[in-house]
Structure formats: structure tokens, C-alpha cells
Amino acid sequence: MGYSFLLRSTPALAYCATPAAALSCHLFIKYSADLDQAAITISLTTHIHGFRDAQDFDFTYNADILVPDGTFIRPATEDLPQTQLSKIARKTAASAPALKTFVLKLCKPCSIRCSRLADCITPKQGHDAAFRQLRDLASVTEVCIVFDADFIHKRDHAAFYNLSNHPDQLAGIPAQAYKGPLSRQVDWTAFGPADDAEHDAEAPPSYDEARAKRRRQCFGEATHPGAGSSSPGRSPPAKRERVETDLDCWGSPTEKATTEERESPSPRALSPPYQTEPNDRETTKAALEALLPEALQKALPDMLARVFAVPRPATSDPLATGSLGALIMSQIASDVVTRLQPRERKAIEKGCMEAVKQMSRETIKQICAKSHEKILKDMLDYAHDLRDGADIQFFQELEDHTLNLTVAKDEGMEEIRREVIAKREDLVATAQDVEAQTGAKLQEQADEAWEQTKWAVSMREELLLERISEIVGHRHPPSAPPRQRAGSVPL
Numbered sequence: 001m002g003y004s005f006l007l008r009s010t011p012a013l014a015y016c017a018t019p020a021a022a023l024s025c026h027l028f029i030k031y032s033a034d035l036d037q038a039a040i041t042i043s044l045t046t047h048i049h050g051f052r053d054a055q056d057f058d059f060t061y062n063a064d065i066l067v068p069d070g071t072f073i074r075p076a077t078e079d080l081p082q083t084q085l086s087k088i089a090r091k092t093a094a095s096a097p098a099l100k101t102f103v104l105k106l107c108k109p110c111s112i113r114c115s116r117l118a119d120c121i122t123p124k125q126g127h128d129a130a131f132r133q134l135r136d137l138a139s140v141t142e143v144c145i146v147f148d149a150d151f152i153h154k155r156d157h158a159a160f161y162n163l164s165n166h167p168d169q170l171a172g173i174p175a176q177a178y179k180g181p182l183s184r185q186v187d188w189t190a191f192g193p194a195d196d197a198e199h200d201a202e203a204p205p206s207y208d209e210a211r212a213k214r215r216r217q218c219f220g221e222a223t224h225p226g227a228g229s230s231s232p233g234r235s236p237p238a239k240r241e242r243v244e245t246d247l248d249c250w251g252s253p254t255e256k257a258t259t260e261e262r263e264s265p266s267p268r269a270l271s272p273p274y275q276t277e278p279n280d281r282e283t284t285k286a287a288l289e290a291l292l293p294e295a296l297q298k299a300l301p302d303m304l305a306r307v308f309a310v311p312r313p314a315t316s317d318p319l320a321t322g323s324l325g326a327l328i329m330s331q332i333a334s335d336v337v338t339r340l341q342p343r344e345r346k347a348i349e350k351g352c353m354e355a356v357k358q359m360s361r362e363t364i365k366q367i368c369a370k371s372h373e374k375i376l377k378d379m380l381d382y383a384h385d386l387r388d389g390a391d392i393q394f395f396q397e398l399e400d401h402t403l404n405l406t407v408a409k410d411e412g413m414e415e416i417r418r419e420v421i422a423k424r425e426d427l428v429a430t431a432q433d434v435e436a437q438t439g440a441k442l443q444e445q446a447d448e449a450w451e452q453t454k455w456a457v458s459m460r461e462e463l464l465l466e467r468i469s470e471i472v473g474h475r476h477p478p479s480a481p482p483r484q485r486a487g488s489v490p491l
Helices: 083-089 128-139 154-165 196-204 207-212 280-308 323-333 335-337 342-475
Strands: 004-013 023-032 037-046 054-062 072-075 099-105 109-115 143-148 184-186
Touching: 004 037, 004 083, 004 154, 023 143, 037 128, 037 154, 054 128, 072 154, 083 143, 128 207, 196 342
Parallel strands: none
Antiparallel strands: 004 023, 004 143, 023 037, 037 054, 054 109, 072 099, 099 143, 109 184
């Protein structure tokens, strides 16, 4: 009881409207005779936003969504380029490729399995046309798949015939039977429009892109390699300001803001998404503790002034401005402010700063705990995906090699059988020729021996007759009769 593959990772071409827009794919046909279940899957790749490499998408056509009257196999009559045909044909010297077209008529669009990391499925810049073809193929209810039927093993012909001619007798394979990195199941509506590529390009980069990108210059940062800090007086850009997610623009996480020059670090090797070092939590905490108080001192004055809109007292006291405690004191009613002594104001300012630092530490701890829990979870998920993908690839290659060995063995045995039959026929023909030639020679020799025997017999008879004649003539000479002895009895 289980599933077997009638076809596995077989190169094929899939199209919905015209063969000119055929997409290269790999064809899988999963079948279970015990469960009466079957599913046809085509695996395609395309580039989407948020990933450097092309991502895999599996379109699954379960047997229960196939329309029996519209699902059939026919010879491939499509006018396809020779380059595409050479990629899907099984290269055997025995015969020409047996190209077939598997026409699938669906009662509803197929289901799609993709990576769980692909939250937003939109095209990457420069790949709009391929993404649009993929989305159109996912949304239609009639699909044509061109492949080489020589990939189907002889023992699977009956099951393949049952699937292509009687899909109504089979059920679909449940989603729980599929394992691996493509664990997220969606439909064609999850594909965003290709027109949103420009809009997506302006969005902040994803986590894995931010870690893999090289160091960029932040607004106001020095352009020479030795500059390690950004200039505080930066002018805002003309367009909408974009959130910077590149962590390298802040410099090293463990060093404080400084104006000292330092060398630009060498580019790091690309790492997989969510790969972090064990001490990232401590370094992040230290960096936030170093940067947050200074950032709050610069940001809170203007923010609180806009929120409370309380006029500051007209005074030239330097304690009234320049620190967070002085800002808070400036918001208190003027009658209370005037009653406080400078020493009391300094004490209140110091207490406010201590309270802000304490709240900053608690906030940092909460942020670090939550962020690192998420990062660790993502790391575990990514590791599981890599392991599942490696296992699937290993078993696929193992089964492919096993299938290739089985096919090679069958082809070798068939070739040996044909050679044995041909040699036997040649031996039979040669034996018949030798038999005919030998019979003819034996007949000639027999005839010659018979003639010689007849001649020898005739010669012997003549000699016997002559001998008898001589004997008879010697006993009875014609001139003188024989003399009789005395006392003898005449004959």
C-alpha cells in the first residue's frame, strides 16, 4: 500500500493557449492502485520578488478534477522549436522519440504548492513576461503537456491508460501525502499582478536580501571607504523616504557612534536566510543600549513639543534646553517651574533620565527576546526545509538511477534476445544450406558408386562367361571327341 511514480522528473512542455508560449517543466505522475488515487504534477520555476534565485512552483492536477470526456492522449502535432523538442526527447538510438500530448480538461483550476517563505508572490524586475505566463497557466481549465512516452515503463502502461481514459474512477491524492520544502498550498489568486513589479521594487528588501546584499551608503554617510559614521546634518530626499533595512549602514553592532575613520569591511560570503551567530543577542542588546538613549535625546524633544504644544518659558537658562529632563520640565506649568531651584530641577532631570534608561533596558530585553525567538524559529524551519529538500532530491535521484538501471537492463535483455534470434536464424539457414549441399554431393557419389558397381558387375559377369566358355570348350574340343577309358562308363 503506497504511491508509485509512473513518471518522475520527466522533461516536458506545458501550455494553455498556444504552443508558442510553452513553458519548460518537469512532469510527475503519482499513482496508487491500492487506494485508487492519482495526481499529475508539473514543476515550474520563475523569479519572484524577495528571492535571488528562481523559485519552484508545483501545479497539481488531481484525478478528481479531471473531466473524463476532455482528458485524453494524442500524438504531438504541435509546431515546436527543435531546441525544445531535443530537451524533452529521450535520447535512444533504437527509435525516434514517441512524443505525445496529454490534454487535461479541468473542472476547476489546479492547486499550487510553493515555499512557505514566499509570502507575497509578485514578479521580480525583468521577469514580468515569464511570471504572466505562469499565472495564466495556473488559472486556466485546459492544459496541454507534451512529453516523450518512451519514459513510461512497460509495467506502468495499464495504470497510465486507466488514468488517461478513466480518470472518473480515481480520486485525488490528499495534500498530507506531499512533504518537502514546498509545503504552502495556494491557488492561482495568490499570484499578484505583474504590473506591481515597480511598486514592489520600492518596498523594503526582505530579510535574506538584506543580509546577502553588499554594504550600501546611507543618507548622509561619507562616500570614502574609511568613513564609519553618518553626518547628522542630512537633507531629506525629494521623493518618499524609504525605510533602510541594511544593517551594515549602522557600522559594527558593538561599537558606539564615533567620527574615527575605519576601513570598510570585506564582503562576507552569502549566507542562507535567518542565519545568525550565537552571540547576536548580546551584540544587538549592546548596540541598542548604546544608540537608544542618544536617539531618544534627539527625537523626543520635537516629538513631545508637537504632542503637548505647551509653550516653553522664555528663559536663557541652559538647563531649559538640550536634554530630555529639561524638555520634560519645560512642559510643566510655568508657575511650578518658577518655584523650583536649579538643584531640584537637576535632580528631577536626573530621575527622568534614569527612568528613561530603565524603560529602554526593559524594552530592549523584550524586543531582543521576541526577535531572537522568531529568528530561531525561522532558522529551524529553514533547516527542516533544507533537510526535507535534500531527502527528496536524494530519493528522487536514487529512484531515477534505479529506473534507469531497470530500463537499461530490459533494453539489454531485449537486445540480447533479438541477437540470439537472429543468430539462430542464421545458423538454421546455414545448416539447411550445408544439408542441401551435402545431400547433393552424397547423391552424386552414390550415383557414381552405383555406376561403377554396375560396370564392375557387368565386367565380372563377362569374365565369368568367358571363363565358363573356356572351361566348356576345353572339355569338349570340336575336332576330336574325347577318348573313353577302358571300363569307364560314358557320360
